[in-house]
Amino acid sequence: MSYIIEDIETRSREELFINIHPIQPGGRLTPEAMKAIIAYGDGYSTCDWCRAPFRLDKIKRPPIAEFHEELAKFLGMDIARVVPGARRGFQAVVNSLVEKGDSVIVSSLAHYTEFLAVEAAGGLVKEVPLNENNVVTGENTAQKIETVKKETGTLPKLIMIDHFDYMFGNEHDVYRIAKIAKEYGIPFLYNGAYTIGVMPVNGKQIGADFLVGSGHKSFASPAPSGIVATTEEWMDEVFRTTQMVGDVTKRKFGIKEVEMMGCTLMGATMIAMMASFPTVRERVKHWGEEIRKSNYFIDEFLKIEGNQVSSELPRKHTLTKVDTTGSFDKIAQTHKRRGFFFSDELKERRILGEFPGATRAWKLNTYGLTWDQIKYLAQSFQDIARKYGISVA
Amino acid sequence: MAEKAVEETFAALFALTDLRQIFRDTKPTYKLNVEQKEKIRKIIERVKQSIDIIEGELLK
Numbered sequence: 064m065s066y067i068i069e070d071i072e073t074r075s076r077e078e079l080f081i082n083i084h085p086i087q088p089g090g091r092l093t094p095e096a097m098k099a100i101i102a103y104g105d106g107y108s109t110c111d112w113c114r115a116p117f118r119l120d121k122i123k124r125p126p127i128a129e130f131h132e133e134l135a136k137f138l139g140m141d142i143a144r145v146v147p148g149a150r151r152g153f154q155a156v157v158n159s160l161v162e163k164g165d166s167v168i169v170s171s172l173a174h175y176t177e178f179l180a181v182e183a184a185g186g187l188v189k190e191v192p193l194n195e196n197n198v199v200t201g202e203n204t205a206q207k208i209e210t211v212k213k214e215t216g217t218l219p220k221l222i223m224i225d226h227f228d229y230m231f232g233n234e235h236d237v238y239r240i241a242k243i244a245k246e247y248g249i250p251f252l253y254n255g256a257y258t259i260g261v262m263p264v265n266g267k268q269i270g271a272d273f274l275v276g277s278g279h280k281s282f283a284s285p286a287p288s289g290i291v292a293t294t295e296e297w298m299d300e301v302f303r304t305t306q307m308v309g310d311v312t313k314r315k316f317g318i319k320e321v322e323m324m325g326c327t328l329m330g331a332t333m334i335a336m337m338a339s340f341p342t343v344r345e346r347v348k349h350w351g352e353e354i355r356k357s358n359y360f361i362d363e364f365l366k367i368e369g370n371q372v373s374s375e376l377p378r379k380h381t382l383t384k385v386d387t388t389g390s391f392d393k394i395a396q397t398h399k400r401r402g403f404f405f406s407d408e409l410k411e412r413r414i415l416g417e418f419p420g421a422t423r424a425w426k427l428n429t430y431g432l433t434w435d436q437i438k439y440l441a442q443s444f445q446d447i448a449r450k451y452g453i454s455v456a
Numbered sequence: 457m458a459e460k461a462v463e464e465t466f467a468a469l470f471a472l473t474d475l476r477q478i479f480r481d482t483k484p485t486y487k488l489n490v491e492q493k494e495k496i497r498k499i500i501e502r503v504k505q506s507i508d509i510i511e512g513e514l515l516k
Contacts, residue, residue, distance in 0.1 A: 078479035094477040098470050413484030433481060
């Protein structure tokens with residue numbers, strides 16, 4: 064084990080282990096992003112060539128301005144900004160649209176940062192219930208809009224729904240929801256934390272007013288990084304520039320965007336995101352192959368007696384919630400290491416990323432693994448099962 | 457003089473980063489195909505070349 068300084072060890076798990084952590088694979092860096100970090104790690108490294116009008120998205124060298132334009136095109140939107148994580152994207156939109164007491168519709172599987180963004184703006188979250196398959200449907204969303212209207216006398220100010228959620232990796236009916244939002248005249252924010260950067264996403268085709276993505280979850284970028292994109296209709300509101308004037312100095316900072324707090328991602332985070340972009344642009348075209356690998360693994364996983372999958376089947380995403388209560392948890396009941404026996408067995412086979420000690424409900428993600436690695440992974444789970452006398456079909 | 461050495465330092469680090477990616481692509485068995493072996497040979501060659509230049513520029 065090597066160390067960066069005395070108590071900071073080198074992180075080499077991506078070189079040494081198959082990492083099935085539920086939220087890490089899509090943010091694994093490309094080699095180009097790793098090189099960007101080597102060369103652009105210094106604090107204000109993106110600012111070497113910052114010239115008037117002095118704003119991150121206007122910098123031409125390195126081509127940050129061009130990246131912003133290309134990013135908007137890639138997402139099928141009119142304008143895009145990078146932000147320190149999807150949460151800052153939610154915050155920028157919610158802050159711009161929501162006032163105290165306003166209702167915001169979210170999924171019953173919404174990420175906690177959507178709650179925080181609404182709370183910070185003084186709004187109230189109203190959750191759309193899931194159907195029997197743990198999916199948010201257009202019908203349930205429409206019903207919730209009606210309920211809110213009846214209870215409060217006004218329509219919700221915003222609808223925020225995740226295309227794929229963090230809990231099951233299930234697909235929610237964002238196309239239908241966007242249509243319903245339009246019918247009611249409510250702006251729709253598409254949460255693409257688990258889609259933008261791994262699968263094709265086109266905001267205008269979806270009918271979204273806002274897209275929010277996560278760099279460190281799905282765009283092969285370091286944390287914290289994210290994306291917020293919108294249409295011409297909303298850009299002046301969400302990306303409004305400051306009007307403030309100092310009462311003593313009369314200073315004003317006209318070009319700075321209020322919700323962005325001026326410049327957002329500086330240094331290595333920005334350049335690493337840009338460096339990964341060509342690969343990201345290409346890799347989304349191969350999402351179908353990622354789904355085939357995900358389903359191959361799940362099929363093999365389900366051959367182990369007692370194993371179950373809590374997510375929808377067949378899989379439409381690489382993030383899956385599994386349940387091993389009927390298999391590995393039975394072993395854990397009497398094993399001296401309890402649930403950690405399972406982590407030990409995986410680690411021995413150079414696999415990690417499961418929740419250590421968990422042998423009941425837990426999540427995994429196969430994104431980015433090669434076919435050889437997928438097969439190795441499936442084989443390893445079956446080998447562990449056989450070792451402890453669990454049948455494998 | 458130092459400019460060339462600095463340039464080669466980055467070149468070597470970038471080449472080693474490409475090697476890092478090969479580890480990532482082939483873990484945990486590291487069974488390398490012909491193409492990957494060839495890539496590793498080129499990386500090693502590139503790093504050696506950079507080290508030679510750095511040594512020549514700074515120490516000789």
